[in-house]
Amino acid sequence: MFATRSVPRVGARLIGAVVGFGLLASACSGGGPDTVTLLTHSSFSISQSTLDSFTEQTGIQVEILDGGDAGAMLAQAILTKDNPIADVIFGVDNTLLSRAVTEEITLPYTAKALDGVHPFTLLDETNHFTPIDYGDVCLLYVQSDFEDVDPSGLFFNPSFGDQLVVEDPSTSSPGLAFLYATIAAFPEAWQDYWTALREAGVLVVAGWEEAFYGEFSGAEAFSEVPGGDRPVVVSYASSPVLEVLFATEPISEPTTAIVEESCFRQVEFAGILDGTDNREAAEQFIDFMLSPEFQEDIPLNMFVFPALRSAALPPVFVEHAEVVENPLGLDPEVIAANRDQWIEEWTEIVLR
Amino acid sequence: MKIGRGLLIGIPVGFLTVFYLYPVASILLAGLVEGGGLDFTPFGDVLTSASLRGVAWFTLWQAAASTALTVLAAMPIAYVFARFEFPGKRLLSALLTVPFVMPTVVVGSAFLALLGSSSPLGINLNRTIWIIFAAHVFYNVAVVVRTVGGLWSHLDPRMEEAARSLGANRWQAFRTVTLPLLRPAIVAAGSIVFLFTFTSFGVILILGGLTYATLEVEIYRQTTVFLNLPIAAALAVFQLVGVTAVLWVYSRYQRHREVGLSLLPRLAVARRPSTPRQRLAVAGMIAYLGAIVVLPLAVLVARSLDTGNLWRFYRALTETGSGSTAFVSPAEAIGNSLWIAGLATLIALIVGMSAAAVVAYSSGPAARTFDLFLMLPLGTSAVTIGFGMLVALDWPIDLRANVLLIPLAHALVAIPFVVRLSVPVMRSVQPRLREAAAVLGASPLRIWREIDLPIAARALAVSAGFAFAISLGEFGATSFIARPDTPTLPIAIFRLLGRPGALNFGQAMAMSTILMAVTAAVVLLVDRLRIRDIGEF
Numbered sequence: 001m002f003a004t005r006s007v008p009r010v011g012a013r014l015i016g017a018v019v020g021f022g023l024l025a026s027a028c029s030g031g032g033p034d035t036v037t038l039l040t041h042s043s044f045s046i047s048q049s050t051l052d053s054f055t056e057q058t059g060i061q062v063e064i065l066d067g068g069d070a071g072a073m074l075a076q077a078i079l080t081k082d083n084p085i086a087d088v089i090f091g092v093d094n095t096l097l098s099r100a101v102t103e104e105i106t107l108p109y110t111a112k113a114l115d116g117v118h119p120f121t122l123l124d125e126t127n128h129f130t131p132i133d134y135g136d137v138c139l140l141y142v143q144s145d146f147e148d149v150d151p152s153g154l155f156f157n158p159s160f161g162d163q164l165v166v167e168d169p170s171t172s173s174p175g176l177a178f179l180y181a182t183i184a185a186f187p188e189a190w191q192d193y194w195t196a197l198r199e200a201g202v203l204v205v206a207g208w209e210e211a212f213y214g215e216f217s218g219a220e221a222f223s224e225v226p227g228g229d230r231p232v233v234v235s236y237a238s239s240p241v242l243e244v245l246f247a248t249e250p251i252s253e254p255t256t257a258i259v260e261e262s263c264f265r266q267v268e269f270a271g272i273l274d275g276t277d278n279r280e281a282a283e284q285f286i287d288f289m290l291s292p293e294f295q296e297d298i299p300l301n302m303f304v305f306p307a308l309r310s311a312a313l314p315p316v317f318v319e320h321a322e323v324v325e326n327p328l329g330l331d332p333e334v335i336a337a338n339r340d341q342w343i344e345e346w347t348e349i350v351l352r
Numbered sequence: 353m354k355i356g357r358g359l360l361i362g363i364p365v366g367f368l369t370v371f372y373l374y375p376v377a378s379i380l381l382a383g384l385v386e387g388g389g390l391d392f393t394p395f396g397d398v399l400t401s402a403s404l405r406g407v408a409w410f411t412l413w414q415a416a417a418s419t420a421l422t423v424l425a426a427m428p429i430a431y432v433f434a435r436f437e438f439p440g441k442r443l444l445s446a447l448l449t450v451p452f453v454m455p456t457v458v459v460g461s462a463f464l465a466l467l468g469s470s471s472p473l474g475i476n477l478n479r480t481i482w483i484i485f486a487a488h489v490f491y492n493v494a495v496v497v498r499t500v501g502g503l504w505s506h507l508d509p510r511m512e513e514a515a516r517s518l519g520a521n522r523w524q525a526f527r528t529v530t531l532p533l534l535r536p537a538i539v540a541a542g543s544i545v546f547l548f549t550f551t552s553f554g555v556i557l558i559l560g561g562l563t564y565a566t567l568e569v570e571i572y573r574q575t576t577v578f579l580n581l582p583i584a585a586a587l588a589v590f591q592l593v594g595v596t597a598v599l600w601v602y603s604r605y606q607r608h609r610e611v612g613l614s615l616l617p618r619l620a621v622a623r624r625p626s627t628p629r630q631r632l633a634v635a636g637m638i639a640y641l642g643a644i645v646v647l648p649l650a651v652l653v654a655r656s657l658d659t660g661n662l663w664r665f666y667r668a669l670t671e672t673g674s675g676s677t678a679f680v681s682p683a684e685a686i687g688n689s690l691w692i693a694g695l696a697t698l699i700a701l702i703v704g705m706s707a708a709a710v711v712a713y714s715s716g717p718a719a720r721t722f723d724l725f726l727m728l729p730l731g732t733s734a735v736t737i738g739f740g741m742l743v744a745l746d747w748p749i750d751l752r753a754n755v756l757l758i759p760l761a762h763a764l765v766a767i768p769f770v771v772r773l774s775v776p777v778m779r780s781v782q783p784r785l786r787e788a789a790a791v792l793g794a795s796p797l798r799i800w801r802e803i804d805l806p807i808a809a810r811a812l813a814v815s816a817g818f819a820f821a822i823s824l825g826e827f828g829a830t831s832f833i834a835r836p837d838t839p840t841l842p843i844a845i846f847r848l849l850g851r852p853g854a855l856n857f858g859q860a861m862a863m864s865t866i867l868m869a870v871t872a873a874v875v876l877l878v879d880r881l882r883i884r885d886i887g888e889f
Contacts, residue, residue, distance in 0.1 A: 037753070039834060043850055045678035064677060065753055065834040066843075071576040076742055076834055078579065079382070083746050085753045085834055099579065170577050171557065206557040209457050209849050213857065214464050223857035225655055229469060239852055246672075246853020248658060301676050303851065340578050351563065 035061045036281045039077060039086035039273070041070045045301040046294065054288050060281045070096060070173055077273065078103045084273040087282040090132065090289070093266045094123055094329075095176055098336030101128055106271030109283055113290040117307040121267045123332055129269035132289050135304030136237035136263035136324050137177035139164070142218040143257050145231040154232055155185075155262035158193055161200025165215040165230040168351075170343050171206045173266075178234040179346055180335065181264035184328035194349045203230060204350060211235075221247075221255045237263060238303040241320045245300075258322055265327035268304070357710075364707035364726065364767070367699075371760055372729050375740030376588075382743055383585025394586035404570065408590060411566040414481070415550040418488035422545050423538060425489045425644065426496035432637040433497060434504035436630065437622045444638070446875040448494045448645055449817065453825030453871045454652075455842045456487075456554025457849060458864045462648040463487055463559060484564065487555045490644060492545045495818070499541035499773060500534055502814055505621055507533055536776040543602050544772055547730040550595060567591045571733045588736040595731030599724045649868060656861035665858035672855060677837075680844040682866055689840040689870065693823035696762035700819040701812065703763065704770025708811075709804075711771065712778035723775070730768040737764065738832025755836050765828040766819035773818070774811035781807050817878040824871055841867040 038044075044064070051062045067073030070091050077089050081103065092100045100106070106128045114122075114130065121131035139155055145163075146154065154160050167175030183190045205211045211233050213219050219227025221243055240254035270289055272282040288294055295306035299317050306313075313321075384390055398404045433445060451459065467477040467486065477483040507530065515525040553568045565573075567587055574584040625631045658664040666682075673679045711723045729737070741761065745751040751760075781804060789799045822828075826842040839847070841863060848860035 042846065045676045047675050048677055048679075049675060051677065064837050066837070067834045068831060069576070072832060073834075075576050075579060075739065076832075079379075079739055079743050080746075080752065083750075085742070085750075170573050206560075207457075210460065210558055212852060213461055213849075214468075222852045222854055223655075225465070225857075235852070242851060242853045242856075246851070246855040248660070248664065248854045248858065301678070340580075343577070 034059055034281075035063055036088060036278060036285045037063045037065060037086040038285070039065045039067050039073060039089045041073045041091040042066055042068060043302065044091060047297050047301065050294055050297045053293060054285070058281075058284050058288075060284060062285070067091075074100055077105050081105045081274065084275045086273055087276040087278045088270060088285050089273055090268070090270040092129060092269045092271065093173075094269075094332050095173070095180065095266065095335055095339075097123060097129060097269060097332040100269075100271070101126070101332075102336065104128075105274060107274050107276075107279070109272050109286060111290050112287050113308060116309055117290070118309055120265070120329075121307045123267060124269065129271045130286055130290065131267050131307040132270050133295075133298050133302065133304045133307055134265060134267045136258075136265050136327050137174045137181070137234065138237045138263040138324070139178075139259040140216075140218070140233050140235040140239050140256050141259060142231040143255055145217075151257065151259045152261045155259050158196035159200050160232065161197040161202040163230055164197070164232045164234075165203040165205060165211045165228065166234045167208055167211050168204055168206055169346055172208055172211075174208050174234050174236065176343075177264045177266055178262075179342065180330050181262055181328045183342065184264065184330050185261075191345065191349055194346060198350050202350070208235070218256045232259075236303065237322055237324060238317075240322075241316055242303060244320050245316055254320060258324075260322065260324050263324045263327045265324070265329050266304075267307070360706045360710050364703050364710070367703045368725070368729070368764075368767075371741070371745075371764055372732075372737070375744040376732060376736055377740075378744035379581075379736055379740035380585045380588060383581035383583075386582075391582065394582035395589070397583060398586045398590060404587070407565050407567060407570050408594070410564060411550060411568075411591075412594060414484065414564070414566070415546050415552070418485055418492075418549040418552075419542050419546045421485055422489045422492045422549075423496050423542055426493045426500065426541075429493070429637055429641055430497045430501035430504055432634055433501045434507075435509070435622055436634050437624050438634050438638075442876060442879055443872075444641060445498075446872045446879065447649070448497055448641070449821055449875045450649060450868045450871050451490050451645060452492075452494055452818075452821045453842075453867060454649075454864065455825070455845055456558055458652060458845060458860070459487065459490070459648065460554075460558040462651040463490075465651050466648060479560070479563070481564070483559045484552075484555060486644075487559055488545075488549050488552065490648060491555070492548055493645065495544055495548075496538070496541040498814055498817070499544075500537045503534060503537040503776075504530075507621065509621055536779075539602065539605065540772045540776055543599070543727070544730065544769060546598065547595065547727065547768070550598075550731055551591070551733060553734065567594075568733050568735070571735045575735050575739060584735070588733050591733055591736075592728070592731070595728065596724065599727050599731070603720050603724055652861055653865050653868070656858065656865040658858060665855070665862040668855055669859050669862055672859065678847055680839040680847065682844075682863065685839055685841045685844040685863065686866065686870060688838045689824055689842075689867075692759050692762065692838070692840060693820045693874075695756075696759035696766060696823035697816055697819040699759060699763035700766035700770050701816060704767045704815065704819075705774060705808070705812065707767070708771045708774035708778060708808075712775045723771070726771045727768045729764045734828040735832055737761070738829035741829060741833055753834055753836055755838050757833055758830050758835060758838065759823065761829040761833065762823035762827065763819070766815075766822045769818045769822065770811075770815040773815040774808060777811040778804065778808050813878055817875050820874055820878070821871060824867070824874070841870065 055061055065086050067076050070093060073089070074092055074096050077084070089106065101124060108127045109130065110127050111130045114127070117131050118134070121134055123131070141151065141154055154163070166178055169176040169179040182193055186193050203215055205215060212235060213223055213227060215228030215230045216233040217227055217229050217231045218233070237258050240256050240258065243254040243256060244251055270286055272279060272286060276282050290308055292308065292311055295308040295311035298304060298306045300314050384394065433441065463483060463486065464478060466473065467475055467483055469476055469478055477486065512525045512529050515529045516522070520528065551568045552566055553572065556564055556566050556569055567590065571584050571587045571591070574580045574587065625634045656665055669682050674681070707726050711719055711726070738761070741757060742752050745757070751757050785803050786799050789803055794802065824841070826840060845860050845863045845867070848856050848863060
């Protein structure tokens with residue numbers, strides 16, 4: 001019976017510990033003038049040494065807040081705009097940019113290196129958002145299945161629908177980008193295109209993981225387990241690079257390739273959250289994100305291209321990453337005006 | 353005693369007001385207040401939309417069907433666990449809890465491997481309602497087995513034997529004697545499973561193939577995709593009303609159902625199977641359990657091993673990408689998971705046990721309403737709670753980006769468990785035991801300590817196990833609050849799955865296997881504690 005007797009005492013001690021810990025934790029977080037808090041999405045990654053070097057140069061620590069997927073992260077920033085939870089936001093892309101600008105969550109800032117970025121990344125003339133990186137969402141196919149086929153046909157000819165798995169644009173960001181790709185490529189006829197894809201038997205799933213590992217037949221090269229039976233999937237232009245980079249046994253050539261004509265360009269932006277009490281540190285961090293050190297660290301951490309023109313690419317990117325010459329794109333304003341309507345139309349055509 | 357009772361009521365009311373009512377009210381008002389007044393048009397928009405009405409109806413019936421199927425699937429397992437001793441029983445019982453914590457993405461891939469287009473069993477349930485039901489049963493079977501089995505293992509088998517000797521057949525004896533005695537536990541477990549499946553999100557999204565959507569999925573879409581807070585708020589209100597209505601029916605039904613039981617030590621109840629028929633029952637149950645729970649888990653373990661180089665992925669967990677901010681070492685992930693789960697369990701037990709004591713020892717409409725209120729967090733959209741916390745909890749201490757919000761949010765989901773599992777047990781204490789102690793001169797505190805606590809401790813152990821598992825599995829609102837850099841095992845799995853590549857996929861499977869092992873170890877430990885500390889009564 002000793003155990004039952006000691007319960008209240010143990011309980012009291014534990015409550016004390018919890019309260020003490022709580023006070024300690026709240027005293028530590030929140031940061032002071034020497035900390036900059038970065039709200040970003042779950043896919044954010046950079047070398048620890050790069051962040052350490054920022055701290056060495058400026059004396060400013062960086063704290064990272066994981067806000068979930070890009071849509072959820074932006075919703076968090078908008079809901080807390082009266083009293084922001086961070087100083088800098090990173091990961092708003094061109095498909096979300098207009099909403100972020102309209103909601104006025106960030107302060108304008110002209111980064112020192114802004115004139116060195118690729119001109120096509122300059123989508124916010126008011127400089128509330130600074131471009132940091134870009135990448136393409138493309139159709140990815142298993143090369144051995146289409147040796148005698150012109151790959152562009154996989155995009156332009158909807159009769160390939162029975163070979164294709166796509167993500168739902170209302171739950172997946174690559175899925176949304178691919179919907180935009182079809183709208184950009186067939187501005188007047190995208191509804192007919194999707195009707196034809198549906199008739200051919202296109203498969204729709206909720207997220208990229210389910211599409212890629214669950215339904216894409218090329219996944220075997222990425223997971224060593226049998227994937228699905230669809231040889232074409234909506235994925236990222238960098239997927240072949242990752243296939244080589246993360247193969248269990250070294251391989252020289254990827255088994256998958258992208259359909260260049262289907263690529264939709266995504267540009268990711270950073271901004272200083274309005275209401276920060278740490279504006280100067282936030283500005284320094286934005287400048288650091290456009291510095292060669294940070295920019296050259298981006299490709300092997302997030303598998304996208306640096307926005308800075310002069311940033312050097314790692315060899316595996318030079319060798320296996322396809323630089324898409326004329327990607328599809330849509331004006332952020334047009335996206336903002338039509339986005340909800342398009343998603344609803346798409347849902348009617350493809351799912352109902 | 354007066355002060356004690358005030359404290360018992362004060363702790364849960366205070367906790368739920370600050371961490372549940374206030375955040376939920378804040379986000380709902382943010383969606384529904386328009387130009388200084390309440391705007392009710394979103395409710396009209398929801399009611400007039402045929403597709404949203406369809407979503408509401410689907411949410412309700414799939415939850416009811418999933419609950420019924422889960423209870424049916426769990427009863428034979430609960431019976432064999434309660435009545436028989438056999439080698440490996442404790443390990444099997446711990447394994448049963450493992451599905452509970454597994455991320456849906458991972459389980460989804462295992463289910464598709466087993467029941468998808470390339471099924472080795474030749475059963476293709478892909479994108480049908482049946483794969484959703486199968487996943488719901490897989491996830492929740494432990495809730496029913498552990499709750500019902502817990503009570504069953506203390507029921508005196510002689511009652512059923514007496515019925516048999518009076519001429520009842522097996523089924524009649526079960527239906528007229530055992531089932532009524534088990535009913536409080538079945539209904540309690542069923543209500544939890546119902547709430548879980550009512551707010552189902554990942555299973556529906558990943559396995560449902562988009563033709564199915566629950567209110568939870570729709571609230572998520574309206575909030576994060578369309579940023580349509582009014583519609584999201586209206587849907588959340590409908591979800592709350594639905595949950596409250598179901599809980600109200602449940603509490604009406606539960607009234608006067610609890611009976612004081614004379615419970616036996618479990619060792620007096622369970623015995624080794626002796627007849628061939630009994631051995632067959634035990635063997636059959638183990639095979640059945642293997643098929644519905646162990647097989648999907650085994651798929652994941654097999655995928656974590658590399659055919660050429662067996663431990664490659666486990667080794668890679670500590671090396672590949674170790675210089676980046678996204679890197680999480682297994683030790684760090686386990687450490688974070690354990691301290692967060694430990695803290696969440698502690699909070700849930702303190703709040704939940706106080707609340708359970710209030711409910712168990714009071715009667716009348718006030719107590720029933722309080723009981724119902726305690727269940728609501730489990731039936732409320734994680735999106736609503738998560739974003740509500742983000743909007744509300746910035747004063748007096750800014751908790752929004754504080755690490756502590758994670759265990760607090762986990763505790764919120766675990767509290768209804770603790771209450772639901774504890775109340776029937778606390779009520780099953782026969783009042784005459786307490787009266788006898790009082791007659792003998794024991795103070796109320798002493799009665800509580802010597803009689804109620806040892807009995808409640810049984811519920812405490814079961815609910816502690818579940819509270820811990822809820823936190824390990826990262827349930828609920830934490831997906832929607834911005835988290836400071838404290839990656840737990842499920843978060844580490846998501847990060848690995850997010851980048852394609854054989855090495856990353858293998859590591860995700862290895863991390864999943866570690867999550868299974870940690871869960872099974874914790875449950876085994878809790879089960880051991882239960883046996884040693886509480887003794888048998």
